[in-house]
Amino acid sequence: MTTQSTSLSSDELAALDVAKVVDARGAACPGPLLEAKKAMPGISVGQVIELWSTDPATKTDVGAWSAKVGHSCLGTLPAEGYERTFVVRGK
Amino acid sequence: MSESLSIVLFSGTDDKLHAAATIAAGGAAMGMSVNVLLMYWALDAFRVDRIENEHGLSYDAARPRWKEPVEHVGEIPWLETFRQAKELGEVSIRACAGSLATLGLDPSRLDPLVDEEGGIAAFLAAADDGQILFI
Numbered sequence: 001m002t003t004q005s006t007s008l009s010s011d012e013l014a015a016l017d018v019a020k021v022v023d024a025r026g027a028a029c030p031g032p033l034l035e036a037k038k039a040m041p042g043i044s045v046g047q048v049i050e051l052w053s054t055d056p057a058t059k060t061d062v063g064a065w066s067a068k069v070g071h072s073c074l075g076t077l078p079a080e081g082y083e084r085t086f087v088v089r090g091k
Numbered sequence: 092m093s094e095s096l097s098i099v100l101f102s103g104t105d106d107k108l109h110a111a112a113t114i115a116a117g118g119a120a121m122g123m124s125v126n127v128l129l130m131y132w133a134l135d136a137f138r139v140d141r142i143e144n145e146h147g148l149s150y151d152a153a154r155p156r157w158k159e160p161v162e163h164v165g166e167i168p169w170l171e172t173f174r175q176a177k178e179l180g181e182v183s184i185r186a187c188a189g190s191l192a193t194l195g196l197d198p199s200r201l202d203p204l205v206d207e208e209g210g211i212a213a214f215l216a217a218a219d220d221g222q223i224l225f226i
Contacts, residue, residue, distance in 0.1 A: 028192030029210040057188035061210030068216060 008074050013086055016074070019047035025054045025082050032058040033065055036087065040071070043089055048074070051085045059085050066090075095124040095221030097214070102226055103132025104149040105167040111226045112172035119180030123221075128214045129205065130187045133226075135194060137186070139202045142170060173204060183217070185209035 008016075022039045024032035032053040039049050051062060059076045062085050066073040071090040076083050096118040100111045111127070118125040129137055136146050145166075148157065161167070176182045186198055186208045198208045215223075 029188035030212075033210065033212055055188055055192070055210070057208050057210035057213065061188075061212040063213075064210075064216035065212040068212070 008086075010077060013075050013077050013084075016048050016050075016086055018050045018086070019043040021050045021052065023052045024058070025052050027053070028055050029057050029061060031055070033061050036062055036065070040089055045089050045091060048086055048088050051087065052079070052082050053085065054082045056083075059083060062087060094122075095126065095217070095219055097126040097128070097218035097221055097223045099128045099130060099214075099223065099225045100133040101130045102149065103134075103136040103146055105146045105169060106148045106152070106161075107226055108133065108136060108146065109167045109169035109172065112169040112176060114224065114226075115182055116172050116176035116179060119176045119182050122180060124217075125176065125180070125182040126214060126217045127182065127184045128187050128209065128211075129184065130190045131193070134186055134190045134196065134201075137184075137202050137205055138196070138200055140200070142202045142204075170204075177204070183207075185214060187211070187214075 020039055020043050022035050024035040032051060032055055036049065036051050043049060051058065063073045066087055072088040074086040074088060076085045098111055098115060102108065115125045115127060136142065152158065184205050186201055186205050188208050188210050191198060191208060
């Protein structure tokens with residue numbers, strides 16, 4: 001599996017300027033993935049969305065999707081009962 | 092020949108599980124990278140407390156003596172065939188995250204044959220340019 005990711009450190013992820021937070025907590029696959037896709041047209045190329053998910057499959061799913069469609073998955077931070085995944089819009 | 096073969100395994104009856112296991116084993120034997128995604132009834136069949144049970148036959152077997160065509164076989168060895176497939180080559184078995192949620196099933200209750208929980212995009216990425224079968 002090819003995953004396009006420029007893995008940033010936790011500090012770097014936490015310091016990112018995020019254009020949009022997508023709260024997909026409570027949704028199971030494919031929900032979070034579809035929410036991420038829907039959010040992309042709302043930001044510019046080069047901007048970052050932060051996807052919140054309680055589904056452990058989300059981070060690898062988003063990594064695979066990013067690689068396939070031309071975005072860049074920067075990494076995931078743990079939060080209280082969910083995970084925060086950061087994606088840069090590539091095109 | 093494509094290097095990868097992917098199976099979305101949805102069915103949970105012994106006959107279909109055996110068909111899927113045979114294809115996975117064949118692919119592994121031929122050096123293909125085999126990806127299996129367990130959904131719904133197949134996922135349920137891979138529960139560690141249910142995997143050794145009888146899972147019945149599919150609707151195709153519906154007839155007055157429904158097990159007659161396979162009565163001579165005894166146990167249908169799909170589980171053993173999956174184990175052999177993994178020994179033969181590159182076979183990954185993922186539990187569909189969506190199905191886990193729908194069934195209210197925690198991945199810790201699955202048989203060790205299941206490698207990990209996975210989402211649909213990860214499975215499709217692993218499937219790459221290879222064939223995807225739905226069983």
